Amino acid sequence: MKRKPIEKVPDVAQSMKQAEAFWGISVNAMKIAKAAGCPAFVQHRVHRDELVTWLEENPDAAGQGEKLTDAAELKRQKTEAEVKLLRAKIAREERETIPLADAKTEWARAASIVQEEAKNLMEKDHYRVFVERCKMRIGNLLEE
Secondary structure, three states, X not given: OOOOOOOOOOOEEOOHHHHHHHHXXXXXXXXXXXXXXXXXXXOOEEEHHHHHHHHHHOHHHHHHHHHHHHHHHHHXXXXXHHHHHHHHHHHHHOOOOOOHHHHHHHHHHHXXXXXXXXXXXXXXXXHHHHHHHXXXXXXXXXXX
16 A cells, blocks of 8 residues: 655745645735845745745744734624624614513513413412413513
8 A cells, every 4th residue: 555645845835825824924924024025925926945034033023923913813803793793783673683671571571461361261279280380381481
């Protein structure tokens, strides 16, 4: 049985994203390096040895790149939260959802109507058993 040879990590990447996947260096750090004149960037290709050498000589650039990555992640999370809030607002406006307090109020109102009708239709002992069984199955909703 012939084994597959272990593929070595390439020395040249075709893009910054590919370089990030190959070598684990953030795109933001590479953007800072490129803007600062790092010789690792030839057209759209990234040369690993030149990039690593340059980053070792300029350690602040890698740190700044990581900070930018953290800031970008925070911005993405903030945007995601804003989208979630907007979707919830739209759902409320289109009457697809209602606030929890309104739902509780409506359920309590419906439960009291059922309780009142049951009380008017049932004998006292049957009504007591009915209420006890309902409380066991749906909790304290009838008391609210």
